[in-house]
Structures are given as structure tokens and as C-alpha cells.
Amino acid sequence: MGIYEELQARGLIAQVTDEEQIRELVNNGKATFYIGFDCTADSLHVGHFMALCLMKRLQMAGNKPIALIGGGTTMIGDPSGRNDMRKMLTKEDIDHNAECFKRQMERFIEFGEGKAMMLNNADWLMNLNYIELLREVGACFSVNNMLRAKCYEQRMEKGLSFLEFNYMIMQSYDFYHMFQTVGCNMQFGGDDQWSNMLGGTELIRRKLGKDAHAMTITLLTDSQGNKMGKTAGNAVWLDPNKTSPFEFYQYWRNVGDADVLKCIRMLTFLPLEQIDEMADWEGAKLNEAKDILAYELTKLVHGEEEAEKARQAARALFGGGANAQDMPTTELTGDDLGSGEINVLNLLVRCGLCASKGEARRLVQQGGITVGDKKVDSIDASFGCQEFTGDGLIIRKGKKVFHRAVLI
Structure with missing residues (x-):
């Protein structure tokens, strides 16, 4: 089984363009792909988790990830899935958040010469000339098509600012720029980003010709990831100072019965054969699956020692022998x-x-x-x-x- 087939078997892939070309590139380690992360907070949260795990999987299969820090696009704000306009951040806030993201990503992805790259779209977006952008890029976009895009759907009723309306163009320009400068031939993102991402693929083909092999894959990332990203009104962060390893472990230990195997399949690196054996687990065995999920994901984010401490603390709590020192x-x-x-x-x-x-x-x-x-x-x-x-x-x-x- 190639890595593309494994992604399918794990239930990760939602929509693709040019499937056969994508399959060939990914399975042969020839994909240079990017995933974007806007710097709206000083920590990544579990809503980003699927994307980080995906980058790790693809890098392990020989492909080259680009972690794109949205220093420029965060200045505008992505309207996808939003009922209101995002809080406007200062450049200093965005730069600080970007540095925090970098440190966390290094736990998942290996950066360096010939390995993964980390880029910041502020490096090219902030220098764009507005008139030149309108002439070079704006002519490639149909307003009618943009207004039908899912990413704007919720906002049209309550009011979509012109600032946010430009987000699709900025995101599309990212792919166009990286396609030409660093050989980025593929983009991944959440299923709710499909319209934005297609804009980038179409921009490349319109500007550089239909033979320009720019491909798009969307994952069941944001719809599931954003659902995972918040609990009881509070975000579940990857920063241990914002969400302790114990709290992180407990979050995954408490997932619903219907979601536990889906999360194990999508997020852990356990072999599919081992996961398939859990398919008929019920009762106490299903609780064991939740423990496996919580331990594996806490180990990924916080390391094996913290995962073991969180597991033992949780078992002590529910066994009546709580160690208070391990509690948040x-x-x-x-x-x-x-x-x-x-x-x-x-x-x-x-x-x-x-x-x-x-x-x-x-x-x-x-x-x-x-x-x-x-x-x-x-x-x-x-x-x-x-x-x-x-x-x-x-x-x-x-x-x-x-x-x-x-x-x-």
C-alpha cells in the first residue's frame, strides 16, 4: 500500500484534483506540498493536529513539506467557517505568534537543507503593489464564482467585508508564488478550504498554461479538526503552558464512543492492521481504545515521559488514588x-x-x-x-x- 492509499484508508482525503498524478507523485516521494497556518494565536491547537500529522506522514514517505506561516494572510483574516470578522492583530502580535508556531511544528516535522521548509507569506504579500496585483491576478477571478464559494457562504447573510473578500486571492497567490519559486506542486488543507484552494490551482493554470501541474487535495481536517479544537468553550492547545499534558490526555481520553476509532485511524501512527482489530471493541475494550488514543497523541505532542505521567495520573484519579501533583x-x-x-x-x-x-x-x-x-x-x-x-x-x-x- 502506497502512502496515498494509506491516507485514503485512514479516512483523511475528502476531494482531489488530478488524482492519478497526485497518487504517482505522493507514492514516489516527489510531492512538494504546502499547508498554511494563519497566526491567530500564540499556540497551535488540536484543530491543526491533523495537518501536522499529515505533514509528518508524507515526509516519512519521502515527500517535502512546506509549512507556510500566514504572516501576511493573518493581516486580512480567513472568513471560512466564521459568523463574524476575526479580531485584527498587530504585526507584532502576528510575528510573535509565528515564532511560537515554528517551535511547536519542529516536534512533528524535520526542517533543514533538503528537508521540510518553513516560509512566511508576509515575505511576498506585504511587498505587493495593489495595481499590479489587480492586473496580474484579479483578472483571473470571477466575482460570480467567488460569491458562490463555501468559504463566503456563512458571511454573506451577516455581511462580508471587502477586506475578507480578498482572502481567496491572497491564498491563491501563495500557491502561485511558491509554485514558481520553490517548486511547490501540491497544496493540502481542510475540506472547508476547497474553494480557496481551487483558486490557487486555477490561477497557476491560467497564468502558466494548462500543462502546469499544480494539484489540490483537501482533507477532512477543518470540519473535524475545528470540532476537535474546542471543548467546553476552551481551546485545547498544543502549548503545555496553555493546556497541560494531563488536560491534553484527558481530552482525548474523553472522546465519544462513536469517534474514538475514527480518531485513532486519522491521527495516530499505529498500523492499520492493528486498528482494524479494534473495530468490534465494545465496553471496557472501547475504554482501552480511548486510553491508547490519548497516550499516543500525548506522546506525539509532549513526549513519552509526559504521556506516561498523564496516563498514570488519570488511572490514579479514577482508581481513587489520585496524585494531586499531576493535576492541572x-x-x-x-x-x-x-x-x-x-x-x-x-x-x-x-x-x-x-x-x-x-x-x-x-x-x-x-x-x-x-x-x-x-x-x-x-x-x-x-x-x-x-x-x-x-x-x-x-x-x-x-x-x-x-x-x-x-x-x-
Whole structure:
């Protein structure tokens, strides 16, 4: 089985252009492909995870990845899948976020001479002359076709800014530029990016002729990845300072029964034969599959030692022998306690277990919070300094989310 067939078997490929050419290039290690990452935060999250794993798989098969940092396109903002306009970031914010992305990507992809490349589209987009761009590129795009694109669909009802309308042209120009300068012959991205990506393929063919072999593959990345990228209103980050290895492990350990084998197939590097043997697992065996998923992905992102620590901490928690030191922890100060105690709603928000006091109120009223070994049954419950002694205050949200609050 070639790598292209393996991607198909893992359920990763959604749509392609020029399938036979793509199959030949990918299976023979001749693809130079890019995936773009806009720098909208200072960490990648699990919504990017599938793309990083894909780049690793293809590099292992001899293909050359280009990790394209969107220093330029982030200045505009991708409207895909958005109900409103993205927050405008400063150039300094974008540059900082780009540096954070680079460090995280190096855990997955091998960069260097003759290996993977890391480029930043600010290097060419920021220098474009607007009139020249309109003449060279704008003439290749039909506004009618652009307005039918899926990436603009949601925004048309609520209002699409002219700034965002240009995003497709910028993304298309990226592929056109890299095709000519670094031999990039293929682009990968999420299924919701299909219209944007086709724009790049068509731009190359219109400008350079129909024999210009520029190809596009979209994956079930963003539709599934963005679903994976957020939980309980909070992003699951790859940065251990934003999402601890334990929290990362627990996120994957708690995936739904219907999704666990899909995630193992799409995201882990376990052999397909081993995964196929799990197809009829149920009950306790399905929980074992979730443990395998959580361990394998935590190992990929945080290393084997952290994955093992997270696994042991999780087993201790659910076996009744919790090691509080391995739990995600929030440090409180005297200012947090004010007059000597902290209300449960403020505590939940301060620990990041709820996004707002309103959410915290509903959770307490529904019986979803336990502190120590007692269920919290009142929104007026408060906790004083003396209750933070020893290992601190152990908070449980629902059945599976544990958190520790300590007083420093």
C-alpha cells in the first residue's frame, strides 16, 4: 500500500484534483506540498493536529513539506467557517505568534537543507503593489464564482467585508508564488478550504498554461479538526503552558464512543492492521481504545515521559488514588480570596473550568461540581484559607474533569 492509499484508508482525503498524478507523485516521494497556518494565536491547537500529522506522514514517505506561516494572510483574516470578522492583530502580535508556531511544528516535522521548509507569506504579500496585483491576478477571478464559494457562504447573510473578500486571492497567490519559486506542486488543507484552494490551482493554470501541474487535495481536517479544537468553550492547545499534558490526555481520553476509532485511524501512527482489530471493541475494550488514543497523541505532542505521567495520573484519579501533583493546577493569591474566602462561582472562573459566572451558576445548580468529596449544592458556597491546606482544593467538574486550586 502506497502512502496515498494509506491516507485514503485512514479516512483523511475528502476531494482531489488530478488524482492519478497526485497518487504517482505522493507514492514516489516527489510531492512538494504546502499547508498554511494563519497566526491567530500564540499556540497551535488540536484543530491543526491533523495537518501536522499529515505533514509528518508524507515526509516519512519521502515527500517535502512546506509549512507556510500566514504572516501576511493573518493581516486580512480567513472568513471560512466564521459568523463574524476575526479580531485584527498587530504585526507584532502576528510575528510573535509565528515564532511560537515554528517551535511547536519542529516536534512533528524535520526542517533543514533538503528537508521540510518553513516560509512566511508576509515575505511576498506585504511587498505587493495593489495595481499590479489587480492586473496580474484579479483578472483571473470571477466575482460570480467567488460569491458562490463555501468559504463566503456563512458571511454573506451577516455581511462580508471587502477586506475578507480578498482572502481567496491572497491564498491563491501563495500557491502561485511558491509554485514558481520553490517548486511547490501540491497544496493540502481542510475540506472547508476547497474553494480557496481551487483558486490557487486555477490561477497557476491560467497564468502558466494548462500543462502546469499544480494539484489540490483537501482533507477532512477543518470540519473535524475545528470540532476537535474546542471543548467546553476552551481551546485545547498544543502549548503545555496553555493546556497541560494531563488536560491534553484527558481530552482525548474523553472522546465519544462513536469517534474514538475514527480518531485513532486519522491521527495516530499505529498500523492499520492493528486498528482494524479494534473495530468490534465494545465496553471496557472501547475504554482501552480511548486510553491508547490519548497516550499516543500525548506522546506525539509532549513526549513519552509526559504521556506516561498523564496516563498514570488519570488511572490514579479514577482508581481513587489520585496524585494531586499531576493535576492541572491554578495558583490563587490572597487577592483572590479577598476577605478570606472565595465564592464557588469565582473559583470556577478563576480556575478556567467555566468561561463565565453564568456558566458556573448553571453548572452548580445542575449538580455538576464537587469540591473535595462533597457535591456543591449552593451558588453561595465559599471556601476559606484553611481549606487550601495540604494538596489544595480538589475540584471535580462532571465525572471526568479534575482541577486543583492552591493558595500561595
